[in-house]
Amino acid sequence: MSSTLTEVRRPAAATVTAADRRRKPLRKARTFYLFVAPWLLGFIGLTVFPLGYAFWLSLTDSDGLSPRTHFVGFENYVEIFHDPLTLSSLAKTGLFALVTVPLSILAGLLLAVMLNQPIRGRGLLRALIYLPAVVPPVGAALTFRLIFDRDAGAANGILSGLGANPITWLVDPNVRYVLYALVLWGCGGAMIISLAGLQDIPRELLEAAQVDGASYWQSFTRIIVPLLSPVILFQVINGVIASLQSFAPLLLSSGSLSGAGTVPQGNYLYMIHVFAQYFSASRFGYASAMLWMLFAAILLVTLVIIKVSARTVFYTVEPEGKK
Amino acid sequence: MTTPTPGLSRRRFLALTGAAAGGAFAVGCSPASSTNTPAAAAGTSSSAKGAVTVMSQSGEFGPKEAKAASQALGLTVKTVEYDLTKLTAMLASGNPPDVVRGMGATDTAYLAAREVAVDLDPYFAKSTLIKADDIDPVNDLWRFDGQKQGAGPRYGFAKDYSQDAMLWYNSALFDAAKVPHPNSAEPLSFDELLDLGRRLTKRQGAKVSAYGLNANGLSLFVTLCGMTASAGGKVLADDLASVDLTSPEALRAITWYLDYAKAGIGPTVLNPDPNGWDGPTFQAGRMAIATDGYWFGGLFGGDAKNAKLAHLLPAPQFGTGTRISPCYGATGLWMPKAGKNKDAAWAVMEWFLAGDPAKARAAGGWGIPPLKSLQKLMPQTQPFQKEAYQVQQAEQKYFSVMTFTPYVRLDAIDAIVGRELPKAIKGTTSAAQFADTLTTQINAQLADGKKRLR
Numbered sequence: 001m002s003s004t005l006t007e008v009r010r011p012a013a014a015t016v017t018a019a020d021r022r023r024k025p026l027r028k029a030r031t032f033y034l035f036v037a038p039w040l041l042g043f044i045g046l047t048v049f050p051l052g053y054a055f056w057l058s059l060t061d062s063d064g065l066s067p068r069t070h071f072v073g074f075e076n077y078v079e080i081f082h083d084p085l086t087l088s089s090l091a092k093t094g095l096f097a098l099v100t101v102p103l104s105i106l107a108g109l110l111l112a113v114m115l116n117q118p119i120r121g122r123g124l125l126r127a128l129i130y131l132p133a134v135v136p137p138v139g140a141a142l143t144f145r146l147i148f149d150r151d152a153g154a155a156n157g158i159l160s161g162l163g164a165n166p167i168t169w170l171v172d173p174n175v176r177y178v179l180y181a182l183v184l185w186g187c188g189g190a191m192i193i194s195l196a197g198l199q200d201i202p203r204e205l206l207e208a209a210q211v212d213g214a215s216y217w218q219s220f221t222r223i224i225v226p227l228l229s230p231v232i233l234f235q236v237i238n239g240v241i242a243s244l245q246s247f248a249p250l251l252l253s254s255g256s257l258s259g260a261g262t263v264p265q266g267n268y269l270y271m272i273h274v275f276a277q278y279f280s281a282s283r284f285g286y287a288s289a290m291l292w293m294l295f296a297a298i299l300l301v302t303l304v305i306i307k308v309s310a311r312t313v314f315y316t317v318e319p320e321g322k323k
Numbered sequence: 324m325t326t327p328t329p330g331l332s333r334r335r336f337l338a339l340t341g342a343a344a345g346g347a348f349a350v351g352c353s354p355a356s357s358t359n360t361p362a363a364a365a366g367t368s369s370s371a372k373g374a375v376t377v378m379s380q381s382g383e384f385g386p387k388e389a390k391a392a393s394q395a396l397g398l399t400v401k402t403v404e405y406d407l408t409k410l411t412a413m414l415a416s417g418n419p420p421d422v423v424r425g426m427g428a429t430d431t432a433y434l435a436a437r438e439v440a441v442d443l444d445p446y447f448a449k450s451t452l453i454k455a456d457d458i459d460p461v462n463d464l465w466r467f468d469g470q471k472q473g474a475g476p477r478y479g480f481a482k483d484y485s486q487d488a489m490l491w492y493n494s495a496l497f498d499a500a501k502v503p504h505p506n507s508a509e510p511l512s513f514d515e516l517l518d519l520g521r522r523l524t525k526r527q528g529a530k531v532s533a534y535g536l537n538a539n540g541l542s543l544f545v546t547l548c549g550m551t552a553s554a555g556g557k558v559l560a561d562d563l564a565s566v567d568l569t570s571p572e573a574l575r576a577i578t579w580y581l582d583y584a585k586a587g588i589g590p591t592v593l594n595p596d597p598n599g600w601d602g603p604t605f606q607a608g609r610m611a612i613a614t615d616g617y618w619f620g621g622l623f624g625g626d627a628k629n630a631k632l633a634h635l636l637p638a639p640q641f642g643t644g645t646r647i648s649p650c651y652g653a654t655g656l657w658m659p660k661a662g663k664n665k666d667a668a669w670a671v672m673e674w675f676l677a678g679d680p681a682k683a684r685a686a687g688g689w690g691i692p693p694l695k696s697l698q699k700l701m702p703q704t705q706p707f708q709k710e711a712y713q714v715q716q717a718e719q720k721y722f723s724v725m726t727f728t729p730y731v732r733l734d735a736i737d738a739i740v741g742r743e744l745p746k747a748i749k750g751t752t753s754a755a756q757f758a759d760t761l762t763t764q765i766n767a768q769l770a771d772g773k774k775r776l777r
Contacts (some may be wrong), residue, residue: 061775064415066437068776149597151530165529171593172745261738262592264745279408280734281768284415 058289063282076289086273086290093244093270100183101239105232108190116198130188141251144182145170172266179249179267190235197231226314233309237302244298245271270294371670374399378410378420388680396670414439419659421668427464427481427653428724429733434657435467435478436729436776441658442476446669452677459693464653464724472726479657480676483690485616486718487541487651488549488638495632496523496533496611507714510637513579523611524588535588536612537601538580544736545651548725550576555643563728564773566765568758577754584748592744617715621689623707635711637718648721730772739764
């Protein structure tokens with residue numbers, strides 16, 4: 001009797017398991033998309049739609065004001081490749097990203113490693129170093145303008161005290177270095193992210209390396225950096241995107257978003273040119289085309305970084321989707 | 324742990340959408356455009372009731388003035404700080420403020436040609452506060468007939484005006500440098516002015532502790548146009564579609580400015596004034612001569628220290644026999660066509676431009692009132708005010724205006740000047756090359772603007 005019951009139950013149990021197995025991925029996917037739905041809806045409403053609208057604008061000669069707008073096809077896109085100012089601003093932006101992204105990440109990592117040591121007052125030091133990262137960019141830029149003013153700034157005050165001649169910091173070519181300093185000033189953000197990554201590294205691994213006779217440098221390069229590589233990748237992608245869209249030179253030069261025309265040529269980055277095209281030249285069509293090109297460039301750069309990172313980034317936990 | 328989802332993994336999905344969001348953020352920040360015809364339906368609101376939004380500078384029409392307007396007119400008046408970026412975005416999205424600050428001299432043609440501003444003639448016709456025969460001719464800067472400024476419908480009205488190439492000097496800095504005070508009855512020549520600037524500049528080592536002169540004025544391009552006119556030439560062609568900065572007269576103006584900039588005696592694009600404008604620098608005794616019109620005297624009415632030191636001078640000249648003293652601003656208010664509450668907006672404009680605030684501005688010395696009947700209120704109680712009034716009255720004979728192009732914004736031209744100027748100041752390019760480059764680049768902008776207005 002009992003064996004009969006068992007025989008009856010077994011196929012039923014087997015059917016439920018098979019259905020579960022089929023439904024599980026669907027349920028997981030549904031849950032995933034349900035969770036991301038609010039963001040997705042916002043993305044469609046606030047990003048995809050404006051993106052489409054900007055694309056349409058990029059095919060016109062709109063000045064944003066006049067009712068007389070003409071369809072010009074891809075004329076604006078063609079102009080981008082012939083506009084020396086656009087091309088030079090793009091090159092400057094690339095250089096800006098190449099310099100500031102690695103510098104910020106390295107500075108943040110260095111500070112994180114130092115402040116991960118058991119030193120006195122490290123909580124205070126962490127807070128002090130992180131503080132500039134929470135200062136609003138406009139405030140930071142205005143402060144830098146005051147510090148680096150030629151005649152009344154503290155930087156030249158110190159130089160004068162040392163008997164050196166004052167430097168005109170806020171114009172070409174020196175303004176570029178002030179901009180780099182301004183970006184590096186906020187490296188506390190990178191430090192916090194790296195610090196979180198460092199604290200996630202299992203202590204046993206480092207102790208085992210120590211027992212095996214590894215030096216600190218060996219532990220750093222063979223254990224810490226590989227284990228931090230996903231965190232570094234995150235910072236690289238975000239840093240590149242942020243630097244390609246940077247408005248910092250504008251704030252540094254004029255303290256407001258209306259002064260795109262006053263930015264020195266050394267700091268005349270791509271987004272400053274976009275802003276000048278929109279709000280000084282009123283060339284909404286051309287500026288929209290420039291933004292679409294930037295969008296494409298960001299996508300391309302991000303894809304390249306992700307592709308390259310597949311060989312250099314080490315995950316302690318296999319990322320989902322990878323067999 | 325793996326997920327048997329084929330194709331796009333979640334990690335990849337998040338990475339790509341993150342990248343897309345980053346890029347799209349850049350594209351998405353483009354303001355929406357009103358390529359549609361502005362909603363200018365007649366009779367949108369016929370009663371002077373409801374809410375009015377005024378975009379102006381807080382020092383001119385701020386919350387205090389909004390509150391006074393609300394009480395005086397029975398309306399809800401709100402203010403938005405003037406910002407060209409914000410204004411452009413608001414206009415482009417078809418949701419502009421009801422009343423906007425603007426510079427009649429340089430904004431009118433641009434706004435009118437793009438059909439953005441309301442033709443105010445019907446409002447002026449029925450105004451109880453502003454009568455046609457009481458309107459100062461300076462307000463013609465707010466008129467444009469499609470071809471030229473000064474004729475056609477009125478698109479705005481000045482709140483006050485000045486002859487903006489005039490000079491203010493700080494007598495304490497003259498005394499400290501043992502330089503005799505200039506004669507306020509006669510204009511300085513530009514050469515004399517440059518010489519004064521050099522002698523009055525105070526240096527501490529290689530640093531400038533007090534500027535001798537600020538020659539920039541409201542905008543370098545319009546300043547150069549004014550100087551060219553003083554030299555007997557003109558920059559903008561009659562059809563307003565091209566400029567020529569390579570003429571001998573324009574070159575004379577450019578060469579003078581480059582001499583000023585190279586001398587390091589005042590703010591330039593290479594050594595900007597950290598205060599951003601002349602007021603605080605002059606009041607702090609760090610600027611001997613400032614290029615500002617009569618309105619600048621409003622700063623000293625309540626500043627006893629500077630009231631004893633500040634003096635107004637006529638606009639400098641090149642001495643070619645053509646004495647001019649231009650108005651570059653005629654700053655005032657206009658109404659966007661897409662504004663939602665035009666009757667109420669006009670009520671606010673009328674109150675601010677001809678009502679009690681206008682009287683207060685006139686009495687405070689903040690520029691010359693745009694209504695003749697208010698000009699008798701210009702202050703003469705303090706000695707500096709009396710002196711400034713007399714100098715201003717004498718200067719009025721040489722009043723002139725300069726037509727501006729409808730094809731580009733002044734900001735766009737100033738951006739070109741600002742971009743090319745550093746090379747000329749540093750000597751990388753000559754004055755002639757600088758003039759040539761400016762002419763080419765500005766003309767390209769004008770041609771593009773003209774093409775888009777077809």
